[in-house]
Amino acid sequence: MKTCLVLGAGGFIGKNLCKQLSKKYRIVAYDIFRSSDLEGIDNLEMVKGNYIETQDFTEILTGVDIVFHLISTTIPSEDTDNIEREIIENVVPTVRLLNNMVKCGVKDIIFFSSGGTIYGETGNHINQVSDKLNPICSYGVQKKTIESYLEFFGRCHDINYKIVRISNPYGIGQDPTKPQGVIPIFIYKLLNNEPITVYGDGNNERDYIYMDDLIDALLKVSEYNGEQHIFNVGSGKAHTLHDIIDIIIQKSGMNFTNIIYKDIRKCDVSKTLLDIGETESELNWVPQVDIEMGISKVLDYYSIRNI
Template identity: 45%
Template sequence: MNVLVLGGTGFIGSNLCKSLLIRGHKIRIIDRTIKNIGFDMTNIECVEADFIDIIDFKPYLKNIDVVYHLISTTVPATSNMNRYFDVNSNVCTTIRLLDDIVKSNAQKIIFLSSGGTIYGQTEITPIPEDHPTNPICSYGIQKLTIEKYLFFYFHEYGLDYQVVRLSNPYGKGQNGRKGQGVIPIFINKVLKNEEIQIWGDGLTIRDYIYIDDVIEALSTLLEYSGEHRILNLGSGKGSTLIDIINIISSVTGQKALVSFTEARSIDVRANVLDIKKTTKELKWEPKYSLSNGIKLYIDKI
């Protein structure tokens, strides 16, 4: 297939592109900065462009079968600071993209949503896809809005789509020195003997999934033709920040320095995804435990 990957040089995008190449697909990348993503890029067409500045996506959609939309211009922790930018840059630009997709020959769009922010404060754990969605940060609201627009374009124009509600991915290609991801940040701090600052008591529960498990599922979705359009993607298991610190200390043999500060209003107490539907539909299951994934990441540093 001919695949367009929006955000193809990022953490998830670069790992996905490598997998798609191995599977024999042809790839076109759009990203703000085209950089070396760690493997041979001679078979990848690269377009250096800022997602929010693209007015006409049609030239980039030529001969494309499937679009992976991995781009977000904001992160949960800061999205509330400029809600207008969050919505305008993500939702409005995605609507322009969808308008041009329906004018092209592309068959499907796969959108990376957020299982960690879509649901908000939850009533049950693990969280199934049909749980009420009440996000408590702007990031989650814009992700949910895009999900609703995807359904609208399916209903109005027959555009096939898949929503992946991803939990907290970590692993190779993630840079803790740049503040990317809790696990890489903590590992970087421990290895440098620097203090880890935790918001709250460290007992908030999250679902962490190793990047290879993420990519296996995303790659499989390329040819998925089942009836379910929204799928959770995580490990299905919850871990606290204290759990993560203890594992890192055990693997590295170094004691972590930790301080605690007041909890943030954007943080839900627990978020663990129910992945039974994804496991059944994709004939996929996560292979890496949290301890194994952290060890693999540290070994590759």
């Protein structure tokens, strides 16, 4: 059985990924917190560590065949205070990790990049992997910089890197009290009779991908042996915030107490839509869960739990 190191295993994507990876891999699940969601998963060993402070990754890389890198200490934000953090907490440790991979002879890494921020403001254009990258937030610059170092380590040190540019994932187990993920946040507010906040006029469009479809794509990326290094992973469909609000109202039979409109944030592009054609053909993968079905699943999950 091969061994994978999952960095950021306790997060929203990480815990969903580990459940599926455990069917094929022995997992070293690295995170700053011990997540109860990881307890009971077969073949999984939790390792607690701080990515920013770890100077030497050689011990946790010993015996590892493939690294899944899901740690980001920041999320998209218009806050310029984050710029130094992006570099110190994300870029520098990742370069350190890559150097340690070279030292330990670990060749394979999958990096979780951002399809929603890395292309920047492209209007109605459908973003392709070959497009120029013009992020408008420093989080996107962080992802772009790490992508460049991965290409460099691929070229100069024979590291077999794969980059997944993920759109807007949503699904079961997403923490609705965190500031990322409008679908669980809106559902949480609806069920708790709280108003929701919309930045802009609600016509911003995003490409939402359901977690099961994302995990399916990630497993296929991990098995992929072709020439492609970068994969757009989204649904290939765009929906406005108003669409999302309408679907939630329709599926729940409830209404929001109030919708508060605020100025659009500088970090928000008007539209993100990923071209997933190449990903579909290279991975033999097609997303299965449409937005209505996905929202229903999340709604059922939170309604049953009475959050």
